[in-house]
Amino acid sequence: MKVAIVGGSFDPVHLGHLQMAHQAKEQLGVSQVWFLPTKKTPLKDRQLTDDQDRLAMLKMALEPYPDYKVCTIELEREGTSYTVDTLKELHARYPDHEFFWLIGNDQLEQFDRWKEPDTLVCLAQFVCFDRDGKLGNTAYPIRRIHMVPMPVSSSEIRRGKKLNYLAPQVLDYIYQHRLYLKGFLEERLKPKRVAHSFSVAKLCEEFACAHDLDPNRAYLIGCFHDIAKNMTEAEMKPWMEILCPENMHYPCPVWHGFVASEIVDRIFGIHDFQIRQAIYHHVLGTSTDPYAMIIFCADKLDPLRGYPVQKQIDLVKQDLLQGFWMVKEENQKYLEGKE
């Protein structure tokens, strides 16, 4: 059997990886494509997401394709994995298989730095896919094929960009397991606001647990409630004009809640009505939906604000509605004091 191998960290796997597999299958005439997640890439220093998470996302993304498999050979091995050891083991396990190992242009240029490159080219047919027509030179017998790339990378996804290039189940997994959230927030918010968002998220989760609500939904509301906070008036204006022109009479600092509720849906792919509603109302506290009350209280009672808040936090945990009215009243007084 002919098998093409796509190695990578798949942190996370996206539609660009699948596109690569579709094209490899077609052009190389292989019957299967194996996705081989790496444990640790010797030439990269970035700390990878946990093996189990990357593996779970990969399995979900490949589920609709019976000819695509996950090969965990490198994850099973201790220490640094070299391709030459992996290929030797693959030959030992599958003596009748013929392997095609896909590499990118950047890897082609570094090929002489790989461990035992002369052995490698005997163990598999290495295939370099050319994404931009600029193939580097190499002394090794490496086959070249042309691929039409998808304009997406895992690093963009880790920064909360192009999330529409993820399989919906994978995006759902990311939110359920709270992966990459720091990258999502850091891309759009200043460090102090990121710290506030995570602190509020933790408090939202505690409040949700105290009232038998979904702790993960509450955590996500806390994470994203201020996602529009660093946008300028000019940036928010077009969103406001489409979304809720009736709210444009509010002072600009109030707008970020309305805009954020749309951003979580359109940019972050969170299509959850309660999350959107809670974020929408978080600035003014204009909803008594339980999640809306939770975020309103958690935002005002964030311990990072530096006020003594334990008594109020305890009250919100005991009685959400009463706690909400108390926080709202105190907030009203504070705003009146500030005119």
Ligand SMILES: [Fe+2]
């Ligand atoms: Fe806010």
Ligand SMILES: [Fe+2]
């Ligand atoms: Fe906030």
